[in-house]
Amino acid sequence: MYLALKEMRRARVRFGLLAGAVGLLVYLILFQQAISTGLIDQFIGALKNQSADVLVYNAQARRNLEGSIVLPEQSAAIAEVEGVAVAAPLGEGTFTVVAGDPDADEQDAVIFGYQLGGPGEPTTLTAGRLPERTGEAVASSRNAADGFDVGDTVTVVPNAGGTATSFTVVGLAEEINYSVAPTLFTDFVGYDAARRAVNPDATDVLPSVVAVHVAEGADPAEVAEAITAAVDGTEALTRQQAVDESPGVSAVRQSFSVILLLFYLVAPLVTGLFFLIVTFQKAGALTLLRAIGAPAGLLVRSLVVQVAAVVVSGAAVAVGLFWLTTRTVIGSISVPFDLGAIGFTVGLVLVLALVTSLAAIRRVLRIEPIAATTGAGVHL
Amino acid sequence: MTTPPADTVADTAPAAGPAALELADVRKVYGAGDTEIVAVDHATLRVGDGEIVALLGPSGSGKTTLLSIAGGLLSATQGRVVVGGEDITGHSAAELTDFRRSKVGFVFQSVNLVPFLTAEENLLVVSELSGARGGARKQAKARAKELLGELGLAHRAGNLPAQLSGGERQRVAIGRALFNGPALVLFDEPTSALDTKIGEQVMELIQAEMRSRHTAAVIVTHDTRMTHYADRTVRIVDGVLGAEPVEGDLAAH
Amino acid sequence: MGLATTELRRRPGRFAVATVVLTFFSLLLLLLGGLLDGLFLGSTGAIRAQDADVIVYSSTARDSFLRSRLGSDVRAEVEAVPGVADVGGLGFTLLGATVPGENELADVAVAGYELPPTGVPEPPPAGHAWADRRLEDAGVSIGDTLLVGPSATPIVVDGWVEDTNYLQQGALWTTLDTWRTVQNANRPDAFVPDGVVQVLVVRGDGDLAASIDAATGSTSTLSVDDAVYALPGVASQQSTFNAIIFATLAVVLAVVALFFSLLTLERTGLYGVLKAIGASTARLFGGVVLQAVVVALVAFVAGGLLAWAADAALPGGIPLQLTVSRYVFTFVALIAAAVLGSAVSLRRVTRIDPASAIGSAA
Ligand SMILES: Nc1ncnc2c1ncn2[C@@H]1O[C@H](COP(=O)(O)OP(=O)(O)O)[C@@H](O)[C@H]1O
Ligand SMILES: [Mg+2]
Numbered sequence: 003m004y005l006a007l008k009e010m011r012r013a014r015v016r017f018g019l020l021a022g023a024v025g026l027l028v029y030l031i032l033f034q035q036a037i038s039t040g041l042i043d044q045f046i047g048a049l050k051n052q053s054a055d056v057l058v059y060n061a062q063a064r065r066n067l068e069g070s071i072v073l074p075e076q077s078a079a080i081a082e083v084e085g086v087a088v089a090a091p092l093g094e095g096t097f098t099v100v101a102g103d104p105d106a107d108e109q110d111a112v113i114f115g116y117q118l119g120g121p122g123e124p125t126t127l128t129a130g131r132l133p134e135r136t137g138e139a140v141a142s143s144r145n146a147a148d149g150f151d152v153g154d155t156v157t158v159v160p161n162a163g164g165t166a167t168s169f170t171v172v173g174l175a176e177e178i179n180y181s182v183a184p185t186l187f188t189d190f191v192g193y194d195a196a197r198r199a200v201n202p203d204a205t206d207v208l209p210s211v212v213a214v215h216v217a218e219g220a221d222p223a224e225v226a227e228a229i230t231a232a233v234d235g236t237e238a239l240t241r242q243q244a245v246d247e248s249p250g251v252s253a254v255r256q257s258f259s260v261i262l263l264l265f266y267l268v269a270p271l272v273t274g275l276f277f278l279i280v281t282f283q284k285a286g287a288l289t290l291l292r293a294i295g296a297p298a299g300l301l302v303r304s305l306v307v308q309v310a311a312v313v314v315s316g317a318a319v320a321v322g323l324f325w326l327t328t329r330t331v332i333g334s335i336s337v338p339f340d341l342g343a344i345g346f347t348v349g350l351v352l353v354l355a356l357v358t359s360l361a362a363i364r365r366v367l368r369i370e371p372i373a374a375t376t377g378a379g380v381h382l
Numbered sequence: 383m384t385t386p387p388a389d390t391v392a393d394t395a396p397a398a399g400p401a402a403l404e405l406a407d408v409r410k411v412y413g414a415g416d417t418e419i420v421a422v423d424h425a426t427l428r429v430g431d432g433e434i435v436a437l438l439g440p441s442g443s444g445k446t447t448l449l450s451i452a453g454g455l456l457s458a459t460q461g462r463v464v465v466g467g468e469d470i471t472g473h474s475a476a477e478l479t480d481f482r483r484s485k486v487g488f489v490f491q492s493v494n495l496v497p498f499l500t501a502e503e504n505l506l507v508v509s510e511l512s513g514a515r516g517g518a519r520k521q522a523k524a525r526a527k528e529l530l531g532e533l534g535l536a537h538r539a540g541n542l543p544a545q546l547s548g549g550e551r552q553r554v555a556i557g558r559a560l561f562n563g564p565a566l567v568l569f570d571e572p573t574s575a576l577d578t579k580i581g582e583q584v585m586e587l588i589q590a591e592m593r594s595r596h597t598a599a600v601i602v603t604h605d606t607r608m609t610h611y612a613d614r615t616v617r618i619v620d621g622v623l624g625a626e627p628v629e630g631d632l633a634a635h
Numbered sequence: 636m637g638l639a640t641t642e643l644r645r646r647p648g649r650f651a652v653a654t655v656v657l658t659f660f661s662l663l664l665l666l667l668g669g670l671l672d673g674l675f676l677g678s679t680g681a682i683r684a685q686d687a688d689v690i691v692y693s694s695t696a697r698d699s700f701l702r703s704r705l706g707s708d709v710r711a712e713v714e715a716v717p718g719v720a721d722v723g724g725l726g727f728t729l730l731g732a733t734v735p736g737e738n739e740l741a742d743v744a745v746a747g748y749e750l751p752p753t754g755v756p757e758p759p760p761a762g763h764a765w766a767d768r769r770l771e772d773a774g775v776s777i778g779d780t781l782l783v784g785p786s787a788t789p790i791v792v793d794g795w796v797e798d799t800n801y802l803q804q805g806a807l808w809t810t811l812d813t814w815r816t817v818q819n820a821n822r823p824d825a826f827v828p829d830g831v832v833q834v835l836v837v838r839g840d841g842d843l844a845a846s847i848d849a850a851t852g853s854t855s856t857l858s859v860d861d862a863v864y865a866l867p868g869v870a871s872q873q874s875t876f877n878a879i880i881f882a883t884l885a886v887v888l889a890v891v892a893l894f895f896s897l898l899t900l901e902r903t904g905l906y907g908v909l910k911a912i913g914a915s916t917a918r919l920f921g922g923v924v925l926q927a928v929v930v931a932l933v934a935f936v937a938g939g940l941l942a943w944a945a946d947a948a949l950p951g952g953i954p955l956q957l958t959v960s961r962y963v964f965t966f967v968a969l970i971a972a973a974v975l976g977s978a979v980s981l982r983r984v985t986r987i988d989p990a991s992a993i994g995s996a997a
Contacts, residue, residue: 004510005496012498012542015979016896023889030882037875062731062785062821064740069729071785071824095824098697110697159695161704162853181867200695200702203826235785249742250803253952257670260949264663271659272890275652279897286493293455293490294558295483296511297476371482372455374490375446375570 005291006304009284010311017312020276024316024351025323027269031262031347032324036337038258041182046248047142048114048180049241052187054092054121054213055222058229058238065239066249067094067180071208072236079233080212085225087217090117091209093193096183097200098159102149108159109148112180113139113169115193115209122213124187130173136191143174145184150174156186163202167195214238269351274358277309281362288366293374301366309359310352317348401464402566402598403429403452408461410447410621421447423621425461429566432596434589436612438603444621445602446491446570452600453486453568454478466565483511487559487567491574494555495543501554502526502539508561529557533587549580556588560595567592569601573608585611638909639922643929653894653930654937660887661938661969664880666945668961671876673954674803679863680767681727681744681801684752687836689843690725690862694855698865700727700833705854707830712851718841723750724811724832728818729804730784734774741773744801745783745790747814750836755796758810766792770805772951781807784821802866803954884968891976895927899980903987910989920984924977931973935966 010017043050049057049067058080063070072080072091081089093115098108116122123132124140130152133139141150150156150171157168169188179185194207216225222240229238239247246252281288288301321344328339410422421444429435439445450456451463454470455478462471466485473481482488495504502523509522530539533553543551552572559567569588573581585601589611592599601612609615617624643650682690691713696703705724714722726747731740745764751757755765766775770792775781781790790807799806809817815827827833837843837856844856857865864870899906906919939962946955 005499005507008503009498016893016900019889019893019896019979023886023893026882026886026889030879030886034879060785062733062740064731064742066729069731071822073785096699096702098695098699098702108695108697110699161693161695162706197824201825203828205823205826207824253954256950257953257955260945260953261663261667261670264659264666268656268659268663272656272893275656276893276897279652279894283897283901284497287496287498290490290493290496291507291511292479293482294488294508294511295479295481297479300511371479372450374488374493375450375455376491 005301006307006311009304010308016280017308020273021312021316022319023272024269024313024355025319027265027272028317028320028348028351029323031265031269031351032320032344033327033337034258034262034265035343035347036324036328036340038254038262040337041254042251043177044144044179044182045254046180046245046251047177048094048112048185048187049248050245051124051126051175051178052114052116052121052213052241053123053125053215054241055216056086056214056226056229056238056240057092057244058089058212058214058233058236061235061237063237064249065237065244065247067210068096070210072210072212073208076233076236077209077212080214080229080236080238083225083229083232085217085220085228086214087220088120088215089212090120090122091190092116092122092211092213093190093197093207094180094210095193095197096181097196099156100149100159101156101184102151102154104155104157106149110183111150111156112183112185113158113193113196114180114185114187115190115196116187116213118189120213121215122187124175124178126176126178128174128176130171133172133188136189137169138172139169139186139188139192140173140175140178141171142179142185143176144179146174148184150184150186158196158199160199161202164199165195167192167199266350266354270354270358273309273312273355274361277305277359277362278365281305281365285365285369288369289371289373292369292371298367298369301369302363305359305363305366306356309355313348313352313355317351321348400431400467401428402431402433402466403427403600404462404464405448405452406462406464408448408451408458408463410444410451410456411459421621422451422458425618425621425623427616427623429598429600431565432592432598433614434592434599434601434612436601436603436609436615437618438606438609438615439618440604443618445604445618447621448618449568449570449600449602452566453488454481483508484562485564485566487562487564489552489555489559489567489569489572491570494558495551497543500540500542501535501546501550501557502530504543504554505529505557505561508558512562526557526561529560530554532591533557548576549584552576552584553587556584556591560591560597563595565598567597567599569599571602571604573603573605578607581605581608639925640929643926649898650926650930653891653898654934656890656894657887657931657934657969657973658937658941660883660890661935661965662941662945664883664887664965664968665938665942665957665961666955667876667880667883668965669942669946669955669957670953671872671880672958672961673956674872674876675869676798676956676958677769677800677803677954678866678869680799681746681752681806682859682863682866684754684799685725685836685859685862686753687721687723687750687838687859689837689847689856689858691835691837691847691851691854691856694848694853696855698855698857698862699867700725701729703833704827705832705835706828709851709853710830710832710835713835713837713847713854716839716843716846716850718843718846719837719839721750721838723748723836724834725749725836726811726814726818726827726833727801728784728814728822729802730817730821732784732790732807733782733787735779735781737774739773741770741775741781742804743770743781743783744804744806745814745817746799746801746806746808747811747832748808749811750838752799752808755799755808756794758808759793761810761813762789763791763793764807764809764813765794765796766808767799767806768795768797769800770807771795773805775805783807783817786820788817788820790817884972887969887972888976891927891931891973892979893976895923895977895980896983898926899923899983903983906984906987907989910987916985920981923980923984924974927973927977928970931969935969939965
């Protein structure tokens with residue numbers, strides 16, 4: 003401890019730079035992890051936290067809700083597939099709305115229309131109740147303050163020739179956003195009205211997907227396969243598949259995992275190499291200490307203390323910065339301050355830093371106290 | 383200045399009475415087979431309590447090797463090594479580490495100080511290595527201050543080695559070697575990097591410190607001008623300890 | 636300086652650590668930048684390509700193409716605004732398309748247009764399209780008939796255009812009528828009557844946006860640049876990625892400073908001697924900077940090659956796009972970080988006392 007701390011005090015700039023670099027790297031890791039999960043949750047939370055076991059898309063839609071419509075004959079055929087208990091329409095669209103105060107600015111909102119009591123209803127209600135009749139809606143709790151709180155009225159702004167249609171928020175549910183917009187779940191009739199408000203020329207409002215409850219005991223994955231096979235031009239996905247295979251989600255996930263992997267490599271690499279160089283540079287002092295009776299274990303412990311001190315102080319800076327970040331909203335993504343994830347990241351970086359410091363530790367262990375008598379290759 | 387005692391012959395047989403160092407028939411062989419080098423051969427040496435012995439020999443004669451064996455830095459190939467009553471002949475590496483920390487003091491030829499520690503801290507590191515805490519730590523601090531004062535370095539206590547002159551550095555090293563109160567201090571050419579005048583001052587200081595503490599010392603040198611600071615001079619040539627007296631000692635007769 | 640380069644040549648190992656670490660960072664910067672560029676370019680090509688001054692949306696659309704609807708009445712009002720030279724309709728539909736001989740559907744954006752965007756010829760005949768070359772990756776070839784959307788509306792590919800994609804989907808440039816046919820066959824819920832378009836692209840002079848919005852009272856007009864950033868996600872993507880890239884550059888700065896201060900520390904004695912024999916601080920420091928720049932250069936080349944290899948190895952779902960300007964940016968940023976980072980050593984080099992060379996054998 004004594005040696006480790008004294009040395010760090012005498013070389014503040016160097017250790018400070020290292021801790022700063024590690025801190026920023028840990029911060030970047032935390033930040034990117036948070037936005038990738040935040041982004042994914044806020045892109046497809048609505049799919050994750052609704053009750054349908056299986057969602058049936060139009061095959062042409064490439065698993066994109068926005069691009070999917072299910073034709074009436076397909077809907078009818080889906081209901082007939084073995085293992086399907088309930089099949090009901092689920093519509094999705096992005097609309098321009100005025101929420102809360104009627105004089106408020108217009109904003110975007112996503113509206114899901116489902117069959118009340120059927121598959122596709124939100125599962126994470128935190129306030130109020132689920133809609134019971136046309137004109138009622140559950141809103142994403144994240145946007146309560148933006149005019150989507152219980153009791154607020156949300157009005158869809160019509161296009162020329164259309165009629166305005168309104169919803170009263172009767173409940174809030176957690177993590178039900180879609181496409182990072184405020185999100186409402188209402189009944190399909192209300193959704194139909196919203197569609198026609200902006201497309202007065204619409205001939206027919208079709209469901210975006212068909213939401214399915216599977217029969218008791220049936221395996222959603224098997225039912226999904228059966229639907230895809232039985233109904234031409236459809237692709238049925240389990241809830242989890244719909245989440246994981248949403249367009250963009252897997253690309254975002256893969257992109258971030260490549261970047262995060264590099265960050266996770268670089269932070270310990272910088273630490274390990276720094277300590278390796280420093281250990282080489284002070285080989286003379288270490289040899290002397292061994293010669294005057296310092297056990298090798300003590301010198302190794304000193305090194306480990308320094309690695310830990312650097313990572314922990316860097317991580318403290320990182321967590322502080324990250325906490326400040328979570329107070330603000332990045333673009334339209336809010337970043338969660340998740341202590342578990344932070345602890346995991348800091349722990350992982352610490353372990354990796356210790357692993358990369360093994361080279362330096364090996365160097366310490368290889369020091370021969372006898373070399374103090376020759377001073378070979380050693381300088382003050 | 384102390385006059386060397388009359389008996390300047392290296393005793394080949396350990397005498398009776400307390401001894402700071404006893405080497406009995408010590409042999410050190412480096413390498414094996416064709417490349418085998420006998421660095422020290424059948425060396426027997428006894429250094430009495432409080433005695434200062436100069437070990438004189440040309441470069442490559444085995445002085446450092448002998449010193450390293452005496453200090454537990456190196457194990458002898460053969461023979462017995464007893465320091466301050468502790469037989470270290472069969473000690474393991476860990477036991478030797480403990481031994482070096484508590485029983486002997488070293489002043490090496492080149493690197494003697496930890497560059498990132500101040501003069502005072504370079505002394506304190508000895509007690510820190512022994513795990514001093516609380517009260518012991520306070521005591522150690524007081525002792526370090528006192529010792530640095532004695533060595534004429536009170537005003538340099540807070541300086542890093544790089545800020546000290548060569549003579550000052552060597553004095554700090556002496557303080558470090560004395561800090562654990564050893565029965566035996568081993569000096570490997572302590573003045574080789576210093577000019578003559580500073581070298582003599584350092585030797586005087588060594589002599590005075592050893593005398594005042596009644597601490598035994600072995601001082602390795604290849605410089606005959608330094609031997610008169612010792613009670614006795616032992617010669618070494620090609621790893622063999624010699625009994626012939628040196629010129630300076632003859633003159634004293 | 637001669638000394639600095641000689642040291643680089645004779646003792647490359649001494650610089651290996653800094654080079655390896657910086658190589659990782661240059662790879663990281665290129666991948667981050669490449670991802671940003673891929674997301675940006677792939678989302679915005681169709682808009683950036685517009686050879687126009689402003690884009691007119693219906694005011695209820697909140698600057699969204701897909702939700703905007705403008706009829707012929709509004710178009711007439713816009714055409715009458717003083718300063719307006721040319722007006723063209725534009726509309727997009729995002730769909731999947733069946734490619735002959737391929738199992739996987741291709742993501743397409745069917746675009747109906749009148750005024751040709753940069754690099755796009757005059758509108759092809761009805762039922763035909765100019766395809767973005769990105770669709771080549773999905774197996775499309777010239778002459779193919781793509782079956783677009785659930786209703787399998789056929790579109791024949793007549794030729795390639797470049798960098799015109801819309802929201803990561805490969806653009807198919809068709810006449811407005813063909814676009815309406817596709818939209819109405821496949822999205823009956825978003826029916827577009829004859830004469831209606833999503834937006835109008837306008838060429839002309841003067842403060843077009845203000846005068847058009849004043850004249851119609853029902854439109855929201857943006858410059859083409861603003862329209863690019865009004866696309867969903869584009870602005871926040873840019874700011875988030877740029878924040879990450881610049882924070883990474885700050886780390887690079889710290890890392891260069893760190894490793895070069897270690898190198899300088901190692902050379903304290905040498906510098907003392909060199910100063911004693913007459914080398915100036917400026918000369919010695921210049922050598923440190925030069926070495927940092929060379930290390931950054933080598934790291935950039937190595938990182939660039941790795942990024943190029945990563946681009947080839949990564950699965951197609953990742954929208955990585957390595958552009959020349961991204962390479963240039965990364966190069967300049969790394970060199971700047973090397974120069975600034977090595978400046979930390981200036982203090983140490985300055986402080987070295989030539990007198991220390993004398994009488995310090997230890
Ligand atoms: N580690 C070693 N391996 C092989 N030979 C050594 C080693 N150390 C010392 N020697 C040899 O042992 C002999 C004595 O060396 P040393 O004790 O260092 O002499 P001195 O200190 O008197 O100059 C020399 O010939 C030297 O080359
Ligand atoms: Mg020697």
